[in-house]
Amino acid sequence: NQALDKLSKQNTNWVMQTKDYSSTHYSELYDINITNVQNLKPAWSFSTGVLNGHEGGPLVVDGIMYVHSPYPNNVFAIDLNNPDKILWQFKPKQNPAARAVACCDVVNRGLAYAPQGKDYPATIFLNQLDGHVVALNAKTGELLWKMENSDIAMGSTLTVAPFVAEDKVIVGTSGAELGVRGYATAYNIKDGKQAWRVYATGPDEDIKLSKDFNKANPHYGQFGLGLKTWEGDAWKIGGGTNWGWYAYDPDLRMLYYGSGNPAPWNETMRPGDNKWTMTIWGRDIETGEAKFGYQKTPHDEWDYAGVNYMGLSEQKVNGKMTKLLTHPDRNGIVYTLNRENGDLVNAFKIDNTVNWVKHVDLKTGLPVRDPEYSTRMDHEAKGICPSAMGYHNQGIESYDPNKQLFFMGVNHICMDWEPFMLPYRAGQFFVGATLNMYPGPKGTLGQVKAMNGVTGEFEWEVQEKFAVWGGTTATAGDLVFYGTLDGYIKALNSKTGEELWKFKLPSGVIGHPITYKHEGKQYVAIYYGVGGWPGVGLVFDLKDPSAGLGAVGAFKELAHHTQMGGGVMVFSL
Ligand SMILES: O=C(O)c1cc(C(=O)O)c2c(n1)C(=O)C(=O)c1cc(C(=O)O)[nH]c1-2
Numbered sequence: 001n002q003a004l005d006k007l008s009k010q011n012t013n014w015v016m017q018t019k020d021y022s023s024t025h026y027s028e029l030y031d032i033n034i035t036n037v038q039n040l041k042p043a044w045s046f047s048t049g050v051l052n053g054h055e056g057g058p059l060v061v062d063g064i065m066y067v068h069s070p071y072p073n074n075v076f077a078i079d080l081n082n083p084d085k086i087l088w089q090f091k092p093k094q095n096p097a098a099r100a101v102a103c104c105d106v107v108n109r110g111l112a113y114a115p116q117g118k119d120y121p122a123t124i125f126l127n128q129l130d131g132h133v134v135a136l137n138a139k140t141g142e143l144l145w146k147m148e149n150s151d152i153a154m155g156s157t158l159t160v161a162p163f164v165a166e167d168k169v170i171v172g173t174s175g176a177e178l179g180v181r182g183y184a185t186a187y188n189i190k191d192g193k194q195a196w197r198v199y200a201t202g203p204d205e206d207i208k209l210s211k212d213f214n215k216a217n218p219h220y221g222q223f224g225l226g227l228k229t230w231e232g233d234a235w236k237i238g239g240g241t242n243w244g245w246y247a248y249d250p251d252l253r254m255l256y257y258g259s260g261n262p263a264p265w266n267e268t269m270r271p272g273d274n275k276w277t278m279t280i281w282g283r284d285i286e287t288g289e290a291k292f293g294y295q296k297t298p299h300d301e302w303d304y305a306g307v308n309y310m311g312l313s314e315q316k317v318n319g320k321m322t323k324l325l326t327h328p329d330r331n332g333i334v335y336t337l338n339r340e341n342g343d344l345v346n347a348f349k350i351d352n353t354v355n356w357v358k359h360v361d362l363k364t365g366l367p368v369r370d371p372e373y374s375t376r377m378d379h380e381a382k383g384i385c386p387s388a389m390g391y392h393n394q395g396i397e398s399y400d401p402n403k404q405l406f407f408m409g410v411n412h413i414c415m416d417w418e419p420f421m422l423p424y425r426a427g428q429f430f431v432g433a434t435l436n437m438y439p440g441p442k443g444t445l446g447q448v449k450a451m452n453g454v455t456g457e458f459e460w461e462v463q464e465k466f467a468v469w470g471g472t473t474a475t476a477g478d479l480v481f482y483g484t485l486d487g488y489i490k491a492l493n494s495k496t497g498e499e500l501w502k503f504k505l506p507s508g509v510i511g512h513p514i515t516y517k518h519e520g521k522q523y524v525a526i527y528y529g530v531g532g533w534p535g536v537g538l539v540f541d542l543k544d545p546s547a548g549l550g551a552v553g554a555f556k557e558l559a560h561h562t563q564m565g566g567g568v569m570v571f572s573l
Pocket residue numbers: 055103104105107158159160173174175176177241242243260261305388389393394531532533534
């Protein structure tokens with residue numbers, strides 16, 4: 001979508017969750033910078049009236065801020081000339097049964113915006129937890145169309161942010177913890193008609209493999225594997241949902257995203273590689289056809305769902321400028337691929353505490369495992385790093401193209417894991433493992449790290465008490481902004497990692513900061529509202545470390561630092 005691409009490059013606006021198609025989350029604004037950031041003060045704030053985890057960030061388009069909430073997924077358009085004024089609001093009526101089948105809090109990763117086109121007005125897209133995709137007139141809030149994408153009766157919800165590319169809006173699925181067979185769908189912006197749908201498992205026609213699928217890397221696997229790498233019909237309830245982030249290359253016209261974990265978590269119930277769960281996809285935007293697919297964790301044993309951040313950059317590889325995709329995976333490995341053909345350029349550990357894998361063989365693309373940390377029936381595997389939350393979960397990271405550095409919020413959590421057998425029942429949890437999580441060997445639950453995605457070198461690292469769940473935002477003011485679970489927004493010097501500013505928010509953060517300019521002044525905005533998977537430390541039985549799918553063990557301390565809340569806070573000099 002050329003108009004959106006252009007708008008995303010005007011740094012006065014913030015029009016996509018990922019900031020731009022490359023997902024740089026980097027702003028060229030520098031009025032707020034390392035010399036004055038310590039003077040940043042609250043300018044105004046707005047409560048969404050909803051508790052639960054607030055993921056993603058607001059959008060800013062031409063003087064309007066679009067704010068969303070977790071379930072019930074309220075949307076507000078706020079006039080930046082007078083933030084006292086709500087221009088319109090949309091409060092959907094939803095089936096509350098959706099709440100019971102969401103795995104990890106009733107989160108929503110944000111709105112998408114499409115500028116006015118030939119046959120549609122400027123549009124805001126919202127994914128509702130109950131599985132509906134909604135298009136709203138951006139000026140008036142009027143409902144333009146509504147489609148059912150996911151069926152909550154089958155345990156499928158929607159938490160992913162919609163993503164606008166060309167004349168389509170891309171939507172994923174959630175529910176691999178309930179045996180949902182994952183797919184991504186493209187709808188036409190103008191009327192919501194389905195343009196294509198692609199699955200992660202099953203027959204090649206459903207997965208939509210192009211004729212030259214993985215031609216450059218046949219060893220990744222080619223045809224027939226969505227059936228052959230499963231026993232019997234297990235692929236039908238085999239997971240592979242996508243609820244993370246998309247990226248798009250308008251020159252190659254290719255869409256990138258990751259499919260998630262196979263279902264159930266208990267690996268003994270699904271022998272085989274379980275293709276194409278845990279896969280980085282490069283697909284044609286017009287047809288949805290896959291040009292390449294690289295499976296990072298064949299036959300996953302730890303819930304290392306690979307849907308996270310896809311950061312596109314152009315950097316030199318062996319002296320040649322190359323179009324790259326960098327993906328910090330849940331499994332603790334950072335993968336950098338050539339995004340034209342899927343070639344593996346590098347794969348390295350986030351740090352040397354990652355122990356399920358010794359290294360990734362760059363020739364075969366396969367992880368070389370350490371059997372000590374494998375999981376199996378009648379055995380409690382201990383000290384597995386990362387935990388099922390991954391060293392990197394749902395945060396959007398940032399990339400400073402001048403420094404050629406990615407800034408990553410990291411979880412540093414390990415776990416014990418014991419599988420158990422269970423039957424599949426449609427619409428019910430289908431996990432089959434008892435987990436207990438705790439801080440990793442470095443002693444804290446989180447870090448922020450500056451990383452070169454090509455060389456695998458880390459420039460600096462800072463420790464955080466809790467996981468850095470929401471990701472980072474970088475600016476040309478040599479700053480990296482991020483929020484913490486215990487409720488701070490912080491600014492670091494992106495050259496050194498030195499902390500320059502922080503402010504304590506009403507509740508913890510699991511979303512990402514944004515920055516924009518209005519009437520000549522630069523602002524930074526962020527959602528507060530702790531929740532998501534780590535937020536279980538606030539709502540479950542804190543005496544049972546395996547509650548919240550094992551997360552309570554790691555996050556029981558959180559309740560001593562913050563409580564639930566929900567809203568946006570805006571800062572300026
Ligand atoms: O497999 C899935 O379909 C699915 C969905 C979601 C979700 O929709 O939020 C999460 C996960 N898995 C998951 O594995 C996970 O770690 C997770 C964390 C969060 C969160 O918002 O904090 N959601 C999800």
